[in-house]
Amino acid sequence: MSETVLSLNDLHKRFGALQATRGVSLDLQEGEIHALIGPNGAGKSTLIGQIAGSLAPDQGSVHLAGREITRLSVAQRARLGLGRSFQVSSLAEPLSVMRNVMIGVQALQGHSFRFWKPVYRDESLLAPAREALERMQLLHRADTPVSELSHGERRQVEVACALALKPRALLLDEPMAGLGPEGTARLTELLEALKLEVPILLIEHDMEAVFRLADRISVLVAGSIIAHGDSVTIRQDPQVREAYLGD
């Protein structure tokens, strides 16, 4: 039986009269990709906010590696091993790939001012950054400014930034957005290998990528999970086809 790394239990969030998430429960197990899909306005971003810590749930709880994190800040959750990438890129364009990943590590280690040691030679920052870039097969681009990267390579750097913090679980918010077929195929391959080291909760609109990558899929509609299962089950579920796939 696989170990549960992240679990959401009965999460509710209301904005005025609108119930954005209602009683959402799901878990993420070691070694898997669990995809969360749903039409626009289903509540995916609201749920991500509650997992990552930027939104406090009205009710319910979030556990990471057996520890309750429901009331912890974004930074505390990151330090406990919740890694994430964002819908909108947060990379520093003029800086090198390596420097971008190192900045993330530095922020997490909580010592942004090291006057006595040049950052670019600090092994405690360099080593995890190098390792993360290697895992995303981008070490050969370490010295390249982010501004010179392809869209797909930027996505790989973003995942590397999250990986360098040695997360227990990874939350990826639409990593395939804006990628062409080549970039999508490459990232799909990388994530397939990565899940064996870090389980991934994947929020993604690209259904082909979801059906290929996900071990399990949860479908969120109007704030509730309406279906849950593997790709075959979800593709065939009449409720999902009607609500989400427009069939």
Ligand SMILES: Nc1ncnc2c1ncn2[C@@H]1O[C@H](COP(=O)(O)OP(=O)(O)OP(=O)(O)O)[C@@H](O)[C@H]1O
């Ligand atoms: N801060 C807020 N205040 C009021 N309503 C909000 C707020 N954030 C989200 N909502 C509403 O909650 C509902 C769920 O929104 P959410 O952004 O979580 O959906 P989503 O599934 O991420 O959609 P998309 O795929 O379009 O990003 C929507 O009706 C949205 O308008």
